[in-house]
Amino acid sequence: MTKQIPKASNIVNHASLVSAELRQRKLGQSGCVLWFTGYSGSGKSTLATALEKALIDDHHFAYVLDGDNVRHGLNRDLGFAAEDRTENIRRIGEVANLFADAGVITLTAFISPYRADRQLAREVIGSDRFREVYLTTPLEVCEERDPKGLYKKARAGEIGEFTGISAPYEPPLDPDVIIDTSANDLTTCVAQLIAQLRQDQVITA
């Protein structure tokens, strides 16, 4: 975290023979990160995987980073203590930054409840290609969905420090996109995000 250490993205631009502009021109898209944040059950993974499918069907490189592929691999050494949670999000931010450098439309689906952690990710990735996607699906809807049965366990005290029940969620103050998956169907939500990607000129088609 020392300020003196140069950011990875600066070094990449020096070392690589491939500029971001060349990459964009040859690959037909520019790398970015849509950072989904919201309660467990708010629809982050569902929406991210549906968007990934839509983008790949349209011949775009897109990839979802979520608990399934990160927690059991890269971050298998981390637990759920406060410092481990912060390290979890720090690494995800760094990996998402590498994916964005590579030109991939990167979709991260983690609760990421703390503003400071999300802010760090924004700084690592760069504001120009980082978009905070806030899923405002109400807590009571998320708890009713309870796709993994986690709210039930949290209410029963079997899981400690569960976001929304026994641990805080700090809502984004100035999110780039706001989506309520309880008020809109999946197709509408995906279309909203594709419109955002077009507006940002991440994709042009």
Place this chain on the structure above:
Amino acid sequence: MTKQIPKASNIVNHASLVSAELRQRKLGQSGCVLWFTGYSGSGKSTLATALEKALIDDHHFAYVLDGDNVRHGLNRDLGFAAEDRTENIRRIGEVANLFADAGVITLTAFISPYRADRQLAREVIGSDRFREVYLTTPLEVCEERDPKGLYKKARAGEIGEFTGISAPYEPPLDPDVIIDTSANDLTTCVAQLIAQLRQDQVITA
């Protein structure tokens, strides 16, 4: 490292709406990892960045992971003690696996001197899409090149445990590709790797 924990790649296939086959068909390439290994100065980064440029010029998604973009970002918390070196390579293997999942032709350029570490990377990534590229450039040539002045410092005792000087290098026993950058020019080496990618049907054009 526990065996009971399922591999990330298995879970991805479950959770994602995008099969590896669909990804390959829509994106015109399949994800893989070319894992470069060899002494400092053997030409790993030079060759990897030249191959990356050639692939992107040909509209393929390729990306180099090397010390410049990983050591100062994701792995900035790691030093050079034995366990930190192993953790460094473990994380790189996991990140390369995510990139390969995403369909990217992933080029990793790290000395990675230990067989056990490279074997772990192969297991995480899967033998079908992992290729060990062994740069056999002789140590005396690497030391003469000394692009970062590190050999000079190692000989002067200013750097401890330097591969080839004061720390061992364990050569691959059965590498997929062998390249000596002191015996062939860069264009020839790049062509050799592109031929390998075609043979593996990673790219078809």
